[in-house]
Amino acid sequence: MSSSSLLPKDDARDAALFFVVCALCFLGALAALSARAAYSAANDWTNDVTGQITIRVEGSPKHLERALQITQSFDGIASARALTKDDAEELLSPWLGKNGVPDGLPLPQMIAAEALPNVTGIGIKLEKLFSEEHITATVDDHVVWSADVRRATRSARTVALFAVALLAATAIAVIAFATHADLLARKEIVNVLHLCGARDSFIAGIFERRFLGLGLQAGTIGAVLALGAAAFLLYMAKQSDGQVWLLPQLSLSMIDGVILGFTPIIAGISAMMAARITVIRSLAELV
Structure with a gap:
């Protein structure tokens, strides 16, 4: 019996899971891009003013x-x-x-x-x-407030990384729940395979392949949407000629490409591992 007959691709339950994982990947990638952009911009700002002193003389x-x-x-x-x-x-x-x-x-x-x-x-x-x-003169030592900018940047980066980790944990939890529900819906088939001597790794592999593919597809779409959102924000910022001096000169860099490239990989591996752990634990209850 092939895995496609056990887990048909047109299962309606996967559509909702696909949407949730895609949305979580989009939010996670966008949060990571925002954290990287904010950190890079703050570094540029502080590097430009580090050592700079302005004196106003009356x-x-x-x-x-x-x-x-x-x-x-x-x-x-x-x-x-x-x-x-x-x-x-x-x-x-x-x-x-x-x-x-x-x-x-x-x-x-x-x-x-x-x-x-x-x-x-x-x-x-x-x-x-x-x-x-x-x-009578006022001395503005930029080192003082540039240190404050660095502290604020570190705090913002910590919050952004926490948000990314929270979104990843949420995605894993959702996938694990969906896998468990999928397993319960096919409990009779799984029981038959189990009684016929099918090893747990074989049964778990069926679910692993299904959710690996789902995670990769959803992660790819989420990463592409995050790229589109980031490109749109950069485009809108560059159109505001009158206020562009207020904004950091942001751009999509190689690091952003790495973040977007790893998004579907992380989503797929997370989905596969969550599926394996859930299935193995559920099969252990049948012994």
């Missing part, structure tokens, strides 16, 4: 010149320069557009500095030096 141009001299001579500073009007226009272009800064608009006196690697606490030390020179 007062006359002489105060700016003196503050620049102090900053350039500081031991932990690799380079420093005063921002020009063109630099200010570039920074303000997201808000003011490409027409530039209107005439008469007062611009802050800014210094852009870059710290040496692994040097911390520069902001407090510079502010103390400025105070001694009677210079």
